[in-house]
Every structure is written in structure tokens, then in C-alpha cells.
Amino acid sequence: MNRREFLETIAVAPVVLPALNGQASADEWGSPVFDLHFHLRPQPTANVAHLDGAGVTRANLLTRGPVLDQLKALEAAAPRRFTWFSSYDVTRPDVEQTLTQAVKSGAQGFGEMKFHVAADGPELRRMYALAADLRVPILIHFQEVDHVPNEGTWSTGFAKTFESILRAYPKTTFIGHADAFWANVSADYHDDAVYPTGAVKRGGVTDRWLGDYPNLFGDMSAVSANTAITRDPEFTADFLTRHQDKLLFGSDCSCRDGRGAGYDNPAAPRMKGRCVARETLSVLKRSASPAAFQKIVWGNAQRLLRIPT
Numbered sequence: 033m034n035r036r037e038f039l040e041t042i043a044v045a046p047v048v049l050p051a052l053n054g055q056a057s058a059d060e061w062g063s064p065v066f067d068l069h070f071h072l073r074p075q076p077t078a079n080v081a082h083l084d085g086a087g088v089t090r091a092n093l094l095t096r097g098p099v100l101d102q103l104k105a106l107e108a109a110a111p112r113r114f115t116w117f118s119s120y121d122v123t124r125p126d127v128e129q130t131l132t133q134a135v136k137s138g139a140q141g142f143g144e145m146k147f148h149v150a151a152d153g154p155e156l157r158r159m160y161a162l163a164a165d166l167r168v169p170i171l172i173h174f175q176e177v178d179h180v181p182n183e184g185t186w187s188t189g190f191a192k193t194f195e196s197i198l199r200a201y202p203k204t205t206f207i208g209h210a211d212a213f214w215a216n217v218s219a220d221y222h223d224d225a226v227y228p229t230g231a232v233k234r235g236g237v238t239d240r241w242l243g244d245y246p247n248l249f250g251d252m253s254a255v256s257a258n259t260a261i262t263r264d265p266e267f268t269a270d271f272l273t274r275h276q277d278k279l280l281f282g283s284d285c286s287c288r289d290g291r292g293a294g295y296d297n298p299a300a301p302r303m304k305g306r307c308v309a310r311e312t313l314s315v316l317k318r319s320a321s322p323a324a325f326q327k328i329v330w331g332n333a334q335r336l337l338r339i340p341t
């Protein structure tokens with residue numbers, strides 16, 4: 033090979049960055065990224081694969097039940113890349129004791145809370161009070177419409193009752209998530225669709241309460257949040273500006289590699305084979321100012337979870 037051929041070869045060679053144990057992808061989005069909503073996977077490598085593939089720096093693991101051994105293995109495999117929330121059946125009598133112990137063991141919040149109870153019922157009210165006592169946020173899945181027959185609904189009554197909860201528990205930090213939370217950015221939602229589309233009717237309760245209540249935050253994970261910020265671009269730009277201090281990026285993605293492998297949500301055919309993290313980060317990146325983007329994908333979570341830098 034002469035010199036000219038050599039130069040041509042290196043000019044077209046792909047630039048392969050060495051894997052720097054979690055640092056390699058930190059700059060893909062122009063900001064470090066924190067995934068607030070990542071369900072713990074059994075194998076340490078499966079967790080790291082999704083973060084690395086999607087360009088995510090750190091993630092908050094949503095767990096249920098005893099997981100300390102799994103968390104230790106993951107921390108050993110990927111130090112300082114994970115925080116965790118804990119959840120437990122809210123109808124069981126030992127729930128307060130179990131979640132208190134989880135926080136003593138290092139859990140930084142409750143979640144996700146996804147149970148077939150009313151959002152203003154006695155089971156979740158006990159959790160709201162406990163979260164305030166322990167000074168940790170509580171992340172709640174709100175859903176009024178089945179995805180599959182007989183699925184049942186989760187933390188029901190959001191639009192009708194949750195304002196009374198926000199008022200009754202001012203010291204509790206609430207993080208809203210899922211279908212009913214995000215469908216209610218629009219004032220015309222009547223618990224009739226899983227992922228409503230089309231122009232947003234201004235004045236939905238989620239939009240209003242994020243503005244009115246300092247104790248309410250929004251988890252931008254899953255197809256629900258992705259739908260809310262893709263259905264009406266004009267709304268999205270205003271919404272992200274308005275609530276840039278109250279929104280937290282999350283994925284809730286089940287794809288294997290952070291690039292969409294194996295993702296298939298029957299209620300959202302448009303997302304098949306796509307990574308929810310990548311899709312939502314792309315929308316946020318093009319819809320928010322650089323400063324607002326940085327808050328939503330990183331800064332707000334660091335502050336809310338009091339993560340040391």
C-alpha cells in the first residue's frame with residue numbers, strides 16, 4: 033500500500049471508540065443522561081447493555097421485593113451507574129415495614145407503585161404518608177384503560193381525585209407516570225384510549241397541576257410520555273419550556289440493546305423494533321432548548337434524588 037492508498041483507508045475507516053466502562057456514550061446526546069425509569073434485569077450485563085446502547089450515563093432501577101444481592105452484583109460490574117427505588121405489594125400488612133427497610137438499605141424512592149387500587153384509596157395514602165416521613169419520592173403508574181382484556185386498571189381516578197391528594201400531602205414528592213398521567217396533558221381525555229393522539233386541547237389536568245403543585249413531577253418514560261410529546265409539536269415546545277424543572281427523562285424500555293432489539297408493544301405498533309429511550313431522547317433534543325434538555329435528562333433527577341456528583 034502506498035501512502036495515498038493508506039490515507040484513503042484511514043479516511044473511510046469507522047471511528048470505533050473504546051468502551052470506557054460507561055463513559056463511552058456519555059456525550060452522544062450532548063449531555064449526560066439519567067434514566068429515571070429502568071426496570072432491573074436479572075443479569076448485570078443486560079442492564080449495562082441497555083444503558084450503553086442508548087447512550088445513557090446512569091439509571092434508576094425500579095425493583096420489587098428482595099434484590100440486594102442482585103444490586104451488589106450490578107454495582108460490582110458497573111460501579112456508580114445505578115440508583116434504585118423499591119416497591120412492594122401495597123395491600124400487604126407488612127408493606128410499611130418492608131419499604132422502610134429498603135430505604136434504610138439504600139433505596140432512594142418508592143416505585144414503581146403499580147397496583148389495582150384507587151389513587152386516593154387507603155393503601156396508597158399510607159404510602160404517600162410514609163414517603164413524606166422518609167423523605168423519598170414516590171413514582172406511581174396511573175392507567176384507566178386495559179391494554180389487554182382483563183388486565184385491570186392501576187392507581188385509578190387520577191384525573192378526578194389526584195388534586196385532592198396533592199393538596200393533602202404537600203410534603204410528599206410525587207412522580208407521575210403512565211397512560212392516564214400523560215393522556216391528561218390534554219383536556220379532552222375521557223379514559224377512552226390507551227395512547228390518545230392528535231392535537232392537545234390546552235388545559236389538561238397534568239399540565240395544570242405540574243404548574244400549580246411544587247410536589248408533582250413528571251416521569252417522561254414509556255410510550256405514554258413519548259405519545260404526549262409527539263402528538264402536537266407546538267404544544268410540546270411550550271410544555272417542555274413551562275415544566276423544564278419538573279420533568280425527568282426515563283425509558284421504561286424493554287428492548288435488549290438500547291437500539292430497539294426485541295421491542296414490541298402491541299398497543300403501539302409505531303414503536304416496534306425501536307428503543308423508547310432513543311425515541312424520546314430524540315424528541316426532547318429537538319424540542320427543548322439545550323438548557324432545558326440538560327435539566328430534563330440529567331439535572332432534575334440529580335437534584336430530586338440528591339445524587340452526589
Ligand SMILES: [Zn+2]
Pocket residue numbers: 144146173209210284
Ligand atoms: Zn409503569
Ligand SMILES: [Zn+2]
Pocket residue numbers: 082086283285286287288289290291292306307308309310
Ligand atoms: Zn430500549
